[in-house]
Amino acid sequence: MTIESIESFRGRARTWLAENMPRTAGREPAPIIEDDSHEWQWARELQKKLYAGGFAGICFPKEYGGLGLTPAHQQAFNEESEGYEMPLLLNSPTFSICAPTLLDMGSEEQKRERIGAAIRGEEIMCQFLSEPGGGSDLAGVRTRADRDGDHFVLNGAKIWSTSAYAADWGLCLARTDWDVPKHHGLTMFLVSTRAPGVTINRIRMVNGNREFCEEFFDNVRLPLSAVVGEVGDGWRVASQQLYHERTAMGGGSPYTSGTGHPAMMPGATPVEVATALGRTADPRVREMVGEYLALNEVAEQTSARVTRAIEAGDLPPTAASLLRLLHAEASHVKHDLAVEVAGAAVATGVGNDEGIQGRAAIGFLMRQSASLGGGSDEMSRNVVSERVLGMPREPAPDRGVPFKQVRNGR
Ligand SMILES: Cc1cc2nc3c(=O)[nH]c(=O)nc-3n(C[C@H](O)[C@H](O)[C@H](O)COP(=O)(O)OP(=O)(O)OC[C@H]3O[C@@H](n4cnc5c(N)ncnc54)[C@H](O)[C@@H]3O)c2cc1C
Structure with missing residues (x-):
């Protein structure tokens, strides 16, 4: 057809x-x-x-x-x-x-x-992955789902779930087997946010924003049809989920519609700041705007090139971490330069355009989020070195050890 x-x-x-x-x-x-x-x-x-x-x-x-x-x-x-x-x-x-x-x-x-x-x-859907004990070691989740006849019973806590308060369903990674090494005992579930036993609280961030949530699961009963993929195969599902997240963060997802940021990610570009404050003729400002525009172009082109290479099988799906890292770098440069162009008044919000300076300030406060969402920069670099470049894996004392024997500092 x-x-x-x-x-x-x-x-x-x-x-x-x-x-x-x-x-x-x-x-x-x-x-x-x-x-x-x-x-x-x-x-x-x-x-x-x-x-x-x-x-x-x-x-x-x-x-x-x-x-x-x-x-x-x-x-x-x-x-x-x-x-x-x-x-x-x-x-x-x-x-x-x-x-x-x-x-x-x-x-x-x-x-x-x-x-x-x-x-x-x-x-609307959301992700229940990170836990209060740490998000980088995703395979080490301690939220548990125990089999009870034709149901699983979910208990534990998750955190940093973007917009969970507005969602109907969440993809939740839980441990279903404690006798096998950590990557093997996981299962992904599709959990209704309104199921009995689910408590969702919103978290207030430094900019006043309340997009993040923490969740508590107390004896939440899940039918077998809630399992995504196979029981015990949750790490494969989570890896695919991380691939989509890193691709999306790097701007390579074909599934998003429209351009621009939703309300939850405010900020201002150096171009917007320079234009709003009438500073486009200043040679130093022009230099900074040029640096931003050049990096933006490189990020877009590289994102398109890596996405194509993954689609064609020339790079492994783990190369989506390159997109994720590039996005963080570009985001830092954008927010840092926007603050420099806006000048000292960014700290107090005074000047001839309070709105744009306030936005630049908020963008700067939130710049670190690009280095954490979808896994931190450090974890992305690990993935690139180990899974794309084939360098030796970092030492892991819990590798091959049944999860219930893994020492837990909490
Ligand atoms: C904008 C945004 C949206 C998010 N949305 C969601 C969501 O919807 N659902 C969800 O479940 N989570 C979400 N998160 C959480 C995110 O996945 C975690 O913040 C991230 O995985 C890091 O985990 P952590 O914050 O617990 O830091 P930790 O894991 O405690 O790490 C702390 C620091 O130690 C470093 N570190 C840890 N281990 C290593 C290592 N082996 N080598 C080198 N350095 C290491 C980390 O890089 C980091 O700098 C979101 C985060 C952000 C910023």
Whole structure:
């Protein structure tokens, strides 16, 4: 069957967007502080509009509610959608991480029901991976799921779950076997955030933002159909999930729709700051803006090149860590230079444009998040050295040891 040409798709998207989607009209991203339920409701409504118009889930297969088109179609749609309101809040983790993980590893039922509902704007997903004892050693999770007849019973705690308070389902990595080495005793579950025994609390960050959550699972009963992949094969599912997360963070996911950041990641580029403060003629500012633009271009081109190489099998999927690292580097340079261009007033928010300086300041406070989300920079470097370059693995005293015998400092 032939698929629609990019140009025809682009033309239809342009007409449809103009007739159906609201213009952004310069709406500034606002940090998520208290009740932001209207933002999530709005994102769901926008997604429903995309679905009704036939422009949702562009790269997801038709049998699971998508359009079955190519990344080039998605790219064309993204370009046309600039200047329009888009459900950006749903891009991550729902569309770029959770849905593709289900697509690769989930059961037919999970794919049909969860991916379909997300594309229709009815459901949102989140990730329950990191734990209070540490997120870097993901294979060392201590949240447990014990078999009880035709159910598992989930107990434990998770943390740093992005937008879990707004989600309907979470992908939760838990230990189902304590007698085998740590990577072998894990299982991934699809957990309803409203199941009895699930408690979700929001966490307030340094910028007042409350996108993160902590969760407690107390005897949460999960049917066998909640298992994603196979029992005991959770590390393979988690690895695929991390691959999608690192690809998404590096800007290479074909499953996100629209451009720009959702409200939860405010900040300002050096270009925006220089323009707003009338500093574009200053030679030193021009130098800094040039440095930012050059690095941005290199990051975009490299991201496209590495993504293509992974797709073609020329690089292993673990090379997505390169995208993730590059994103962190580019993000640091962006926020550091935005602060330098904004000048000293960034610290106090005074000057001729408080808004832009405030945004630069918040972006700077949050710059470190790019070095932690999807695994820290240090862990990404480990992956690149061990899994892409084939260098020796770092020593691990718990390798090959049954997990219940692993010493635990807590
Ligand atoms: C924006 C953002 C979004 C996130 N979203 C989610 C989410 O939706 N769901 C979720 O489950 N988690 C989420 N996280 C959590 C994230 O996955 C963890 O922060 C990350 O894995 C690091 O874990 P940690 O914070 O517990 O640090 P730790 O693991 O305690 O590490 C602390 C420091 O020690 C270093 N370190 C640890 N081990 C080694 C080693 N072997 N070699 C070298 N250095 C090491 C780390 O690099 C780090 O600098 C998010 C984080 C951010 C910033």
